Each structure stands twice: as structure tokens, then as C-alpha cells.
Amino acid sequence: MQKITLTTFLIAFVFACSSAQQAEPKQTPVKSKSRLPANYKVPVKNKSFEGEGSRLILTARRFAPGEAVLLQLESRDGKPCADCTIKLNGKEIPVVTLPSGGWGIAGIDPDEKKTEIELQWQLEGLAVNSQILKIANADFPVYHSTLNLGKYSEAGHEKKKESQDHLKLSWELKKNAYAQSDANHLGGSFFHPRDQHKITSPFWAKRVYARYRVKDGKKEKLKPLERIHRGTDLRGFEGTPVYAMNKGRIALAANLYYEGNFVLIDHGNKVYTGYMHLSRFEVQQGEIVEAGQLIGRCGSTGVVTAAHLHLFTMVHGVVIDGLSLLALTVPE
Ligand SMILES: [Zn+2]
Known part of the structure; x- marks a missing residue:
């Protein structure tokens, strides 16, 4: 086990950031x-939900705690999402209006313990659509x-x-x-x-x-x-x-x-x-x-x-x- 003094701890671990010691080459030229x-690829996953007068398409790297989710709402009548709402896990997501729908970005709480969270959306004048979004366990x-x-002692160590x-x-x-x-x-x-x-x-x-x-x-x-x-x-x-x-x-x-x-x-x-x-x-x-x-x-x-x-x-x-x-x- 590693022994660390309090001083080292305070300096090095306040944000729990760690990086291996590295050499320090001079400026690197910036290419386009x-x-x-x-060689770095990002997986893309989609889920689609049908609702009254609309379809909601979700995109994420993974549907899991700590991940961003894009929510795209398509209205069947091809009208902009003037007064529509999207809620993930009870939290309203601001919607950006598009010519035939709208979109928003949500974050799944990294401390989320549930594996099923509620997804709700509604277009102006239509019924509320409710679906369950299954998410992976945090790992x-x-x-x-x-x-x-x-x-x-920690108390005596003032800045x-x-x-x-x-x-x-x-x-x-x-x-x-x-x-x-x-x-x-x-x-x-x-x-x-x-x-x-x-x-x-x-x-x-x-x-x-x-x-x-x-x-x-x-x-x-x-x-x-x-x-x-x-x-x-x-x-x-x-x-x-x-x-x-x-x-x-x-x-x-x-x-x-x-x-x-x-x-x-x-x-x-x-x-x-x-x-x-x-x-x-x-x-x-x-x-x-x-x-x-x-x-x-x-x-x-x-x-x-x-x-x-x-x-x-x-x-x-x-x-x-x-x-x-x-x-x-x-x-x-
Ligand atoms: Zn860090």
C-alpha cells in the first residue's frame, strides 16, 4: 500500500486527478x-419511441449513468415544436425548435441507481406520451x-x-x-x-x-x-x-x-x-x-x-x- 503524507495529499488529490509523470516537449504545431x-471510434446507439402525433428518437454513446442523450422530436404533421415538452426522469429538458419538431440534450445522473427511468413528451394540444427508458448499471x-x-491533523492545516x-x-x-x-x-x-x-x-x-x-x-x-x-x-x-x-x-x-x-x-x-x-x-x-x-x-x-x-x-x-x-x- 502506498503511503502519502497529508501535505502531498492536499496538493495532489483534491480533485482526485492523477496522471503519470510526463516528459515536457516544447510546442506542438497545430495541424488542421x-x-x-x-483510430478512435465512438459507438452510437439509437432508440425510437412512437407517441401521439410524434416520434421521439434518442441517441447516446451508451444509455447509462453519466452519459449525454440527444432527444429529437419529430411531429407527424410536420410542424415546428412550438409548445412541446420533453421530460427525462421527471426533469424538463429545454427544447430547441426545428421546422418539423425539436430537440434537446439531457444528462443521465452519474449517481442514478434505477435501471428504468421515465420518459415523457407532449405536443401542444395532444396527450402526454409516457415510456420507460432502460439504462445500464453504472460501472x-x-x-x-x-x-x-x-x-x-486536518484541522490544523489551514490555507x-x-x-x-x-x-x-x-x-x-x-x-x-x-x-x-x-x-x-x-x-x-x-x-x-x-x-x-x-x-x-x-x-x-x-x-x-x-x-x-x-x-x-x-x-x-x-x-x-x-x-x-x-x-x-x-x-x-x-x-x-x-x-x-x-x-x-x-x-x-x-x-x-x-x-x-x-x-x-x-x-x-x-x-x-x-x-x-x-x-x-x-x-x-x-x-x-x-x-x-x-x-x-x-x-x-x-x-x-x-x-x-x-x-x-x-x-x-x-x-x-x-x-x-x-x-x-x-x-x-
Ligand atoms: Zn481530473
Whole structure:
């Protein structure tokens, strides 16, 4: 079992991000961006449901916790979805109107325990359609390790004033960025945020730390500590490119305490992708970016052990695996 001191723990594991130590080659030239890295394929699954005056088509990489789902509503009379509603698991999904229907994106909660969730939709003036969507069980990895807290106690380990100020500012910047929410920017296919695909720490991985300290020569057990990885870590040496996954507005491009240099894209309709630990920004706050546009460079800023890209994705307040968006093609 690995022994880690409290100081190392605080620095390295606050976000439970982990990456192998990496060499640091200089800037990589940026070639024209292809949607997905070479030899990387994304499965696409569809489910279709018939309802009164309509058909609802669902698309996902997998129908499982932590995955994004595209919901496309086709009206039989070929009219736009002026006043239609879609609900997944009782939660209303904002619908973008199309000439003969509409669409929305939902996230299946990573902590969802049910394997059958309710799907409801309704067109103006017609009956509510109700169906059951079967989803797979969550199978996120769990890692165990041991922490020896030695003579330290957590209570006495306070952050410096400078760090506290930075934390407070970071919190305010994020709060302001999420306060403004755009109408839809999304369209077409999503782009992989890197030009190569290697996951160094998977989405929603749980790390359980069995903790103890040695007091008067006796090993004293402490309450285990659990940390959930609320994003996907992708390999990215210092200076390698990071791309926007789809069109959106740069809601934030700032240096934050944990996230380091952080770019947050508001894709509209409460769909956000965030790119952490960057060494450099290639965009400015407020700018509108296209899918596949260079937005920054990988780095090791913020609370990290080595250079990598931490991809953070949130759909209507639900944190999902951003890579699941790659299975979706948004109607334009
Ligand atoms: Zn991470």
C-alpha cells in the first residue's frame, strides 16, 4: 500500500486527478483538426419511441449513468415544436425548435441507481406520451489506497491568506460565468478536445482512502475519505493543443485555484464544457468559438501532479462524461 503524507495529499488529490509523470516537449504545431483522433471510434446507439402525433428518437454513446442523450422530436404533421415538452426522469429538458419538431440534450445522473427511468413528451394540444427508458448499471471504477496522516491533523492545516483570496475569487468568477446562460449555440457533430486519445483518469472514478495515524506507537484508524473524479483526464503534454468540443461563447478564461488556467464554454441551453490546467489561453472571454477551434494548450496549472487536460462537462446541472457528447449530432 502506498503511503502519502497529508501535505502531498492536499496538493495532489483534491480533485482526485492523477496522471503519470510526463516528459515536457516544447510546442506542438497545430495541424488542421479532424473531428476524432486517428483510430478512435465512438459507438452510437439509437432508440425510437412512437407517441401521439410524434416520434421521439434518442441517441447516446451508451444509455447509462453519466452519459449525454440527444432527444429529437419529430411531429407527424410536420410542424415546428412550438409548445412541446420533453421530460427525462421527471426533469424538463429545454427544447430547441426545428421546422418539423425539436430537440434537446439531457444528462443521465452519474449517481442514478434505477435501471428504468421515465420518459415523457407532449405536443401542444395532444396527450402526454409516457415510456420507460432502460439504462445500464453504472460501472465506474473504485480505487483503494491508504493514507498515513502521521502527526498531522486536518484541522490544523489551514490555507495561506493568498490561497484563500484566490479560492474566493475563483468561486466568484465561476458563479458569475454560470449566472449568464445563452440560447442554443450547438450544431452538428462534437469534436474531441485533443488530437490524441488517452484517458489517464476515468470519469466518476471513486478513490477511497483508508486513513490512519500512529499515536503512542499504536495504529489508529480514521474515517475513510472518498473522492469522486468529476471529469475525464486526457493525456496532454505541456503545450499540446486543446479544442472546443462545439460552438459556444467563452464564458470564462481565467486562472482559478484548483482548475488552474480554465476555459469554460457556454454552448447554450445550460450545456457547458470546461477545460482545466491549461498552460496557455488561445481565446479570450466573451469570444464565440467554433467546434474544433483551438482554445488553449495543455499544462499543469492549478492543483495537479502532471500536465494533462481535465475535461469537465455539465448538462442542465448534471455532471456527465464529456466524451459521451462525441456520439451526438445536433440538428442544424
Ligand atoms: Zn481530473
